[in-house]
Amino acid sequence: MKLPEKTLRQLLFEMMRIRQIQLAIESRYLENEMKTPVHLCIGQEAVAVGVCANLKKYDYINSTHRGHGHYLAKGGDLRALIAELYGREAGCSKGRGGSMHLADTTIGHYGSSSIVGGGIPIGTGMGLAIKMQKKNKVSVIFFGDGAADEGVLYESINFAVLKKLPVIFILENNQYSVCSKVSARQAGDNIFHAMPAGLLMTKKVNGNNVLDVYNASLKAVARARTGHGPSFIECLTYRIRGHAGCEVQDVPGYRPVGEIERWKTLCPIAAFRKKLLTNKMITLNEIKKMEKKIDKQIEDAFAFARTAPPPKPETLPLYLFRE
């Protein structure tokens, strides 16, 4: 399938934007002004971008602790993201959530969770709500390979298949759960093989190829919107940084020598950029302009967040669940 040049350039722009924002967060993280753990998605940008490019604003997503990319790709406001990291009232979760608890229901982002696998049953339930309300929406759930170790995934898949729900399960397999390699936790190389064959669309794609992710999720979205039920897409990718924090905070010794360097050569952005340049769909000058535009947005967002007021102490009891 041939995509319009505009769409291809947009995919590149979105991935570059997420990368530059991650790097900017990382470079300021040791100042210790952001009072939140951060889980960077450097190297995994193609998954968020390839999937969300097929979604409408009114579609739902549920995200994870490593969720900056999902939030931005779904159209989340950058100022509100950075303000959230700085614990400001203007943050997308009013400064109470931090990096792992981003949410903005106005763009269909129904939250990210520090509970691994936490978004899976929620997003499945949202699929049930869509079906019962006869809405033309889809519910996308992003989760990691660590969440695929949990029973809740298989219960939710069963329920989604049984009820033919418009749910799309996006497994972002970056091959590690903290320091534990996927091969030490899963019986086979392919987690998607564990899905009930023939009962839902299952696919494994190169999660570092934005077009592969885009094409697979395009099909999944079309199936979900036409009442054909759930899909499961395993996106193989790699976490370039440590589990949490910035590069210097990575724990040494749990990854084989050379593995990070090898995956750096498979960077989803560099590969796609090269493809567009080779096919004369973009020029280097245009890419430079994109970078500058993003840098400006980043400067603006950090300046905004740093000077924005924190929540007032007397408002602390607000937004808590009470019976």
Ligand SMILES: Cc1ncc(C[n+]2csc(CCOP(=O)(O)OP(=O)(O)O)c2C)c(N)n1
């Ligand atoms: C239910 C639960 N179990 C364990 C943890 C501790 N924990 C936090 S992040 C993480 C790794 C999750 O790995 P994965 O789902 O692959 O996501 P990734 O960090 O690779 O993006 C674990 C085990 C948790 N937060 N919640």
Ligand SMILES: [Mg+2]
């Ligand atoms: Mg993982």
